[in-house]
Amino acid sequence: MADVKEFLRVDHDDEDTTITALLDTAVAHVSDYTNRSFLSGGEAIFYLNRWRPAALAFGPIKSITHVKYYDTVGVLQTLSTAKWYLDGIKDNTTIIYFHDVPDLQEYNAKPVEITATVGGQPTPNIKHAVRMLCAHWYENRRAVITGTVATQMPMAVESLLNPERIVDLRQ
Numbered sequence: 036m037a038d039v040k041e042f043l044r045v046d047h048d049d050e051d052t053t054i055t056a057l058l059d060t061a062v063a064h065v066s067d068y069t070n071r072s073f074l075s076g077g078e079a080i081f082y083l084n085r086w087r088p089a090a091l092a093f094g095p096i097k098s099i100t101h102v103k104y105y106d107t108v109g110v111l112q113t114l115s116t117a118k119w120y121l122d123g124i125k126d127n128t129t130i131i132y133f134h135d136v137p138d139l140q141e142y143n144a145k146p147v148e149i150t151a152t153v154g155g156q157p158t159p160n161i162k163h164a165v166r167m168l169c170a171h172w173y174e175n176r177r178a179v180i181t182g183t184v185a186t187q188m189p190m191a192v193e194s195l196l197n198p199e200r201i202v203d204l205r206q
Contacts, residue, residue, distance in 0.1 A: 039165075061172070094155070
């Protein structure tokens, strides 16, 4: 909060509620855009429609809490940790592989559920993008501004965030 207030050049407490709301919104936006969690001990759930190697493109993945599946009669079961393993690849995407797995319930669109612990510290690029979003929203508090020409600054927020994105390019 102090970092954002300094960036905004605000030295009073009158707008702390507004600035906190802007900060929360900016962090949520950046988390959604980059597919990253910045909360220590956060949780993410991934769904698969069949047993297959899958990119868990949200993270960074700290650990897998469990892999659950619906068996052929529709009962939710937990898959043994001996039947799956993880492999990290470029850009912080984690791949999960399965072997010797049981049959799944038919006609279930999401028979496999993977729960993971996620979260990590934001990089300097992410911190600066959050500050820039807060500044933009602080200075432009309306959804529409009339009488001006709006332009996007080159090399701004998206340029800072694109290298930080976790994207599954294999699917």
